[in-house]
Amino acid sequence: MSGNTSDDVQAEAEALVDRLLTPKRRVRPRLAEPLRDAEDMQVETPNGPVMAWRLGKGPAVLLVHGWDDDNCLWGPLIDKFVDMRRAVVVLDLPGHGFSPAEDPSPLAAAAALRAVAAALGPVDAIVAHSYGCPVSILAMADGLAIGRAALIATPKFKSGHFWTRLEGMGISPEVIERAKIVHAARLAERPAAPDVEEAASRMTAKALLAHSLDDEECPPANSQALKAIWPGAKLALADGLGHRLIAQDAAMLERIVNFIEGFDR
Numbered sequence: 001m002s003g004n005t006s007d008d009v010q011a012e013a014e015a016l017v018d019r020l021l022t023p024k025r026r027v028r029p030r031l032a033e034p035l036r037d038a039e040d041m042q043v044e045t046p047n048g049p050v051m052a053w054r055l056g057k058g059p060a061v062l063l064v065h066g067w068d069d070d071n072c073l074w075g076p077l078i079d080k081f082v083d084m085r086r087a088v089v090v091l092d093l094p095g096h097g098f099s100p101a102e103d104p105s106p107l108a109a110a111a112a113l114r115a116v117a118a119a120l121g122p123v124d125a126i127v128a129h130s131y132g133c134p135v136s137i138l139a140m141a142d143g144l145a146i147g148r149a150a151l152i153a154t155p156k157f158k159s160g161h162f163w164t165r166l167e168g169m170g171i172s173p174e175v176i177e178r179a180k181i182v183h184a185a186r187l188a189e190r191p192a193a194p195d196v197e198e199a200a201s202r203m204t205a206k207a208l209l210a211h212s213l214d215d216e217e218c219p220p221a222n223s224q225a226l227k228a229i230w231p232g233a234k235l236a237l238a239d240g241l242g243h244r245l246i247a248q249d250a251a252m253l254e255r256i257v258n259f260i261e262g263f264d265r
Contacts (some may be wrong), residue, residue, distance in 0.1 A: 009172075009174050009175055009178050010178060010182075012171075012172075012175045012178075012179075013175050013176075013178035013179040013181075013182050014182055016166075016171065016175060016176075016179045016182075017179050017182045017183045017186060020179075020183065021104075021183075021186060022095070022104070023067055023068050023093075023095045023096050023104050024068050025095070025096065025097070026070070026097075029070065029092070029097045029098045030070060030071075030072050030097070031071065031072070031098075032071050032072045032073075032074055032075040032078060032090070033075055034055065034075055034078040034079055034082060035053045035055070035071060035078065035090060037055075038053040038054060038055045038090075039053065039054045039055070039120075040052070040053045040054075041053075041054075041119060041120060042100075043091075043112075043115050043116050043119045043120070044115065045094070045101060045108070045111050045112045045115040046108075046111050046115075047094060047101050047102075047103045047108040047111060047112070048094065048099075048100055048101030048102065048103070049099070049100050049101055050091055050092060050093065050094055050099035050100075050101050050112045050115070050116065051091065051092050051097065051098035051099050051100075052089060052090065052091040052092075052116045052119070052120055053071065053089070053090045053091075054087065054088070054089050054090075054120045055078065055082060055087060055088050056081075056082065056085065056086065056087030056088060057087055058087050058122075059087065059122045059123070059124040059125075060086075060087035060088055060089045060120070060121065060122065060123050060124070060125075061081055061086060061087070061088050061089070061123070061124075061125045061126065061127060061260055062088075062089045062090075062091075062113065062116070062117060062123045062125070062126045062127075062146075063077065063078070063088060063089070063090045063091075063126075063127050063128075064091070064093070064113060064126060064127070064128040064129070064132035064135060064136050065092070065093065065096070065128075065129055065130075065132055066128075066129045066130025066131040066132050066133075066153075067104070067130060067131035068096075069096065069129070069130070069244075070092050070096050070097030070098075071090045071091070071092055071097055071098075073129060073244070073247055073248070074088075074090055074127075074247075075248075076248045076250070076253060077127065077247070077248070077253050077256070077257075078090065080253055080254070080257050081257065084257070084261065086260075086261070089116060089117070089120045089121070089123055091112065091113070091116045093109050093112060093131075093132070093135070094108050094109055094112055099112075105190055105193075106134060106135055106138055106193045106196075107138065107190070107191055107193050109131075109132075109135040109138075110135050110136075110138035110139040110142060111139075113135065113136065113139035113144060114139050114142065114143065114144050117139075117144055123144075123146070124145075124146065124147050124148075125146060125147060125148045125149065125150075125260045126140075126144075126146050126148075126149045126150070127149075127150045127151075127152070127256060127260065128149070128150070128151050128152065129152045129153055129244075129247045130152070130153050130154070130155060130217075130218060130243065130244075131155060133151040133152070133153075133154035133155065134154070134155065134157055134196045136149060136151065137151075137196050137199050137200055137203070138193060138194060138196060138199065140199075140203065140205065141194060141199035141202070141203075142194075146205045147205055147206065148205060148206045148207075148208075148259065148260050148262070149203075149205045149206070149207050149208075150207070150208045150209075150210060150256045150259055150260060151207065151208070151209050151210070151223070151226070152210045152211070152246055152247050152252075152256075153210070153211055153212070153215055153217075153218050153223075153243050153244075153246055153247070154209065154211070154218060154222050154223050154226055155218045155222060156218070156219075156221075156222045156225070157196040157197050166179075197229060200226060200229050200230045201229045201230070201231070203230055203231065204231070206232060206233075206234075206259075207230050207232070207233040207234065208233070208234050208235075208236055208255075208256065208259040208264075209223040209226055209227050209230075209233055209234065209235050209236065210223070210236040210237075210238070210246060210252055210255070210256060211223040211224075211235075211236075211237055211238070211246070212237070212238045212239060212240065212241035212242055212243070212245075212246045213237060213238070213239040214239055214240055214241070214242055215241075215242055215243045215246070216242070216243070217242075217243040218243060220237060223235060234259070234264075236252065236255055236256075236259075238251070238252055
């Protein structure tokens, strides 16, 4: 039995939920090397400003990083698109990197994508990683017109898997159970986001779903399930790349670029 009082459990649960709902920002934000000469802009969104960058002219590929990440994820992919003279638009999501906006929730992040696309467009394709995948789907469902989308290491949209992971981190069951209640109450205070799976089933954009078989953070079954509901989606599996490296692996990036450019026929 835990020796914690009810107040202690509540305080630990509140702190745990704070960590779950708040991305970790670096003390010093970082900028991907290819973006050092890029056009940058602080874009206003309904929930505060975000930082975004554009390289090149013409229709662009919008690059969307995941939770606890930033624009630097995309350095290798930016280089590939620049070599092809393909324009790119990159942003730091709310609560991440250089972006002053603090609300990282799915609806706020999706609104940021639409605002950035409007300010730095035209945008006709999207590449997203991890948390950026459901955010991108929500933005597309709410009017972001995209012809091709490559979604890398997508999470499960309806999942409590992080609670299970916490059980192996030495956090007491009573704190986890109380945190679930606090978490549900916090989410209830926010505007309800549309059902991402239902939105995915209505997508008209061509989709490539990339995943590494050894991804322990977001299992590959997530992309396999998404393929089953996204009309015409293709699956690109790799192994040994984990959760983040797959977004920087040369062979996978080549496949993603070929897909975005329509060379996959």
